[in-house]
Amino acid sequence: MAEHTRIHYQEELADLERHGLGGLDLVVTALERTMEATEHQDVELAQIVIGDDDRIDGRYLEVHQALITLLATQSPVATDLRLISALLHVIKSVERMGDQCVNICKLIPLSGHEPPADEEMLRRILMMGRQVRTQIAQAKRSFENRDIDMARDLVRQDDVVDNLNRECFHLALEIGDDADRREWAMTMMLAARALERIGDNCVDIGEQVAFIVTGLFREFEDASHPGEQLLDAPQA
Amino acid sequence: MSTPEAIAPGAPDLRSGPRKERIKDRAFRVAMLFCLAVALATLVALVAQVAVKGAGSLSGHFFTDYASSFPENAGIRAALLGTLWLMGVCAAFIIPVGVATAVYLEEYADGTKWWNRFIEVNIQNLAAVPSIIYGILGLAFLVRGPFGMGRVVLAGGLTLALLVLPVVIIAAREAIRAVPPSIREGSMALGATQWQTIWKQVLPAAVPGIATGVILALSRAIGETAPLILVGAPIFIAFDPTGLNSDFTVLPLQAFNWISQPQSEFKDLAAAAILVLLGVLLLMNALAIWLRNRYQQRW
Amino acid sequence: MSDRVDELSEEERHTEEERRQVGSGDGRRAATPEIHTAVRTSDAEHSRQARENVFELRDVGVAYSGKPAVAEVSMDIHRNDITALIGPSGCGKSTLLRSLNRMNDLIPTASVSGTVLYHDQDLYGPGVDPVEVRKRIGMVFQKPNPFPKSIKENVAFGPKILGMKDIEDRVERALKSAALWDEVKNRLDENAYGMSGGQQQRLCIARCLAVDPDVILMDEPCSALDPISTGKIEDLMMDLKERYSIVIVTHNMQQAARVSDRTAFLIVELDEEEARQGRLIEYDETEKIFTTPTDQRTEDYVSGKVG
Numbered sequence: 001m002a003e004h005t006r007i008h009y010q011e012e013l014a015d016l017e018r019h020g021l022g023g024l025d026l027v028v029t030a031l032e033r034t035m036e037a038t039e040h041q042d043v044e045l046a047q048i049v050i051g052d053d054d055r056i057d058g059r060y061l062e063v064h065q066a067l068i069t070l071l072a073t074q075s076p077v078a079t080d081l082r083l084i085s086a087l088l089h090v091i092k093s094v095e096r097m098g099d100q101c102v103n104i105c106k107l108i109p110l111s112g113h114e115p116p117a118d119e120e121m122l123r124r125i126l127m128m129g130r131q132v133r134t135q136i137a138q139a140k141r142s143f144e145n146r147d148i149d150m151a152r153d154l155v156r157q158d159d160v161v162d163n164l165n166r167e168c169f170h171l172a173l174e175i176g177d178d179a180d181r182r183e184w185a186m187t188m189m190l191a192a193r194a195l196e197r198i199g200d201n202c203v204d205i206g207e208q209v210a211f212i213v214t215g216l217f218r219e220f221e222d223a224s225h226p227g228e229q230l231l232d233a234p235q236a
Numbered sequence: 237m238s239t240p241e242a243i244a245p246g247a248p249d250l251r252s253g254p255r256k257e258r259i260k261d262r263a264f265r266v267a268m269l270f271c272l273a274v275a276l277a278t279l280v281a282l283v284a285q286v287a288v289k290g291a292g293s294l295s296g297h298f299f300t301d302y303a304s305s306f307p308e309n310a311g312i313r314a315a316l317l318g319t320l321w322l323m324g325v326c327a328a329f330i331i332p333v334g335v336a337t338a339v340y341l342e343e344y345a346d347g348t349k350w351w352n353r354f355i356e357v358n359i360q361n362l363a364a365v366p367s368i369i370y371g372i373l374g375l376a377f378l379v380r381g382p383f384g385m386g387r388v389v390l391a392g393g394l395t396l397a398l399l400v401l402p403v404v405i406i407a408a409r410e411a412i413r414a415v416p417p418s419i420r421e422g423s424m425a426l427g428a429t430q431w432q433t434i435w436k437q438v439l440p441a442a443v444p445g446i447a448t449g450v451i452l453a454l455s456r457a458i459g460e461t462a463p464l465i466l467v468g469a470p471i472f473i474a475f476d477p478t479g480l481n482s483d484f485t486v487l488p489l490q491a492f493n494w495i496s497q498p499q500s501e502f503k504d505l506a507a508a509a510i511l512v513l514l515g516v517l518l519l520m521n522a523l524a525i526w527l528r529n530r531y532q533q534r535w
Numbered sequence: 536m537s538d539r540v541d542e543l544s545e546e547e548r549h550t551e552e553e554r555r556q557v558g559s560g561d562g563r564r565a566a567t568p569e570i571h572t573a574v575r576t577s578d579a580e581h582s583r584q585a586r587e588n589v590f591e592l593r594d595v596g597v598a599y600s601g602k603p604a605v606a607e608v609s610m611d612i613h614r615n616d617i618t619a620l621i622g623p624s625g626c627g628k629s630t631l632l633r634s635l636n637r638m639n640d641l642i643p644t645a646s647v648s649g650t651v652l653y654h655d656q657d658l659y660g661p662g663v664d665p666v667e668v669r670k671r672i673g674m675v676f677q678k679p680n681p682f683p684k685s686i687k688e689n690v691a692f693g694p695k696i697l698g699m700k701d702i703e704d705r706v707e708r709a710l711k712s713a714a715l716w717d718e719v720k721n722r723l724d725e726n727a728y729g730m731s732g733g734q735q736q737r738l739c740i741a742r743c744l745a746v747d748p749d750v751i752l753m754d755e756p757c758s759a760l761d762p763i764s765t766g767k768i769e770d771l772m773m774d775l776k777e778r779y780s781i782v783i784v785t786h787n788m789q790q791a792a793r794v795s796d797r798t799a800f801l802i803v804e805l806d807e808e809e810a811r812q813g814r815l816i817e818y819d820e821t822e823k824i825f826t827t828p829t830d831q832r833t834e835d836y837v838s839g840k841v842g
Binding site: 005007008068073074 | 826
């Protein structure tokens with residue numbers, strides 16, 4: 001007869017996981033507003049995103065402190081310990097993703113109130129935004145379900161974002177000699193770069209999923225070894 | 237013994253030690269068994285002798301007839317009833333008084349006060365006083381003197397009770413002491429008073445030990461002859477004792493009287509009386525043990 | 536792969552709705568971050584309750600035959616808290632605990648100095664009956680000590696001697712509160728000694744609960760038990776603190792870390808005559824004691840460097 005004990009602690013840990021992953025929902029909100037502000041050059045909306053980042057930072061501090069307390073008072077081992085370690089990494093990623101959104105929003109007044117200089121670049125940036133949004137949802141789902149395959153698929157999704165980023169880069173190179181257009185293009189590259197960083201953070205979350213399940217801390221795809229998938233196929 | 241096998245160097249040698257030690261061990265065991273056999277054999281021989289001599293006289297009329305000058309008419313009726321009455325009085329006195337004294341000494345008395353230490357020391361002494369002294373005590377205080385009740389059942393019973401009371405006190409103290417302090421603590425921590433703790437936890441748990449003490453006491457009392465002689469119990473009684481105030485005699489006295497008679501038939505009767513005494517003793521013990529077991533099984 | 540993307544689209548729609556619900560609350564203003572020290576919701580409720588003290592100790596000391604065992608302890612114990620007393624052997628934590636329900640009265644050589652206020656009443660004041668004190672402040676001991684009676688008689692003993700009514704109901708409620716009812720409801724008349732150690736200890740807790748105390752003192756309740764039984768009793772404590780105040784002495788500081796709200800750390804020190812006495816060093820929220828203790832001695836003890 002299996003006996004269940006430490007119910008309060010288990011519930012607390014589960015609550016904390018939900019609360020930490022809830023930060024991803026906050027990021028999705030911020031991202032959607034950011035993309036909308038980018039598309040419509042909405043300075044007010046951008047300011048709101050910047051202000052609301054305090055909520056994401058607050059969530060980070062809350063969850064971080066609670067995780068430290070759990071480590072100190074509950075002596076977690078095995079999967080619990082890996083979960084807490086993973087959550088510490090995840091909320092750091094959440095906080096960074098929030099900061100990336102802020103970075104993008106800070107650009108928006110700079111690009112002025114004129115219509116965008118290059119429709120192609122803008123289109124690609126909006127596509128990156130949608131793709132990254134999907135990535136965040138998938139990262140959250142894969143963490144909740146401890147699904148390694150779904151986590152590893154984040155790499156493929158991130159490749160899409162990386163490709164779009166490269167395309168934007170090439171478009172920016174050929175934007176021409178007009179100073180305003182060049183300025184616009186460079187600020188858009190910064191935005192694209194921020195989106196690409198958000199995608200990388202999602203892959204990091206996926207790696208944490210693999211860590212919880214396998215106990216092995218490996219990068220899915222190392223920047224220094226592009227194109228290689230380092231993580232072994234799962235043993236049956 | 238088989239030839240010794242080679243032991244690998246460094247490995248522990250687990251074979252038996254030197255022969256001398258084993259012989260001593262065995263010799264010790266044999267000696268102890270021998271002592272046990274001697275004790276048992278003595279007991280068996282005594283009982284067998286009495287049984288052989290007296291079994292023939294155990295008949296129905298032996299129990300229903302009173303003493304008589306003629307052996308064929310003599311019986312132990314008065315003596316048996318007297319013994320039973322006296323045991324009743326004795327038990328009725330020693331159980332409450334003995335247990336109460338033990339409870340006082342163990343639970344309430346402050347061991348540092350001089351009068352408590354005085355009581356402690358004297359209880360041990362009282363257990364060692366020769367029984368005939370109690371006879372004198374009974375004669376002086378109960379039969380004559382302040383109480384002046386005469387040579388009656390109550391006087392005899394109380395004399396015996398005083399004689400064996402220390403046994404009960406000592407046994408009850410041991411039994412109470414054996415109840416773990418954790419039981420007392422658990423009871424007090426619930427808000428029970430000391431008296432509630434003693435009455436409802438300590439004493440019930442001490443019942444087996446107290447019962448043993450009472451058995452020991454009554455077993456001693458049943459065979460006491462000298463103090464009852466001093467108290468003045470007559471030997472020749474031809475009626476049933478009717479109450480606490482009636483005259484009485486007891487089995488040991490009756491046996492003692494019969495032994496002193498010249499006729500050899502009386503000696504057989506004495507043996508029979510002793511057999512009956514043993515029988516009463518065994519029955520009393522069995523009753524007490526049954527009571528003790530029943531109490532133990534309840535929890 | 537496309538299936539998964541479709542799946543996720545649905546997922547996205549769900550989270551979309553969730554977000555709208557979350558988003559509608561804050562409108563278009565920046566929210567200030569709320570930094571809580573812990574996300575335990577029960578603790579959040581806790582802090583909202585009135586912080587009433589169940590015990591106030593002022594310079595409390597306990598001595599045996601004049602030799603101090605514990606010196607000058609001052610602390611406030613809050614209601615519905617689990618307060619832990621930790622420290623090395625001989626620091627007087629059990630002695631201090633026993634002074635809270637006047638169990639030290641049972642030891643003739645013990646004497647208590649200082650003031651112990653229980654709901655603003657001096658526990659050792661003139662006219663205070665220790666029996667009355669113990670009816671309200673119960674105790675569970677280190678080694679389970681069920682009475683040599685049946686399970687039912689064990690739990691019913693307290694209510695019976697206190698003259699309470701509805702004994703059967705009380706027994707059932709107490710056994711349920713102690714998470715023991717399901718295991719014993721069909722064998723209430725069996726001897727209590729037939730139970731395992733963990734069950735016996737829960738029986739002792741039920742026995743304590745049956746008289747409706749206000750406070751439960753526990754003197755190393757799990758030190759004689761296996762880890763599973765210990766876990767069950769720790770879970771039980773967390774449930775019980777809703778209705779009772781609990782003070783626990785434990786030499787297992789991980790246990791103190793797991794269950795308690797506040798922790799008091801005592802040490803042994805040698806006084807002028809080389810006699811050992813206990814002293815309170817630090818008393819604070821458990822989280823603080825185990826993450827950022829103020830005193831170096833506390834830090835050394837909780838990190839296991841000094842025992």
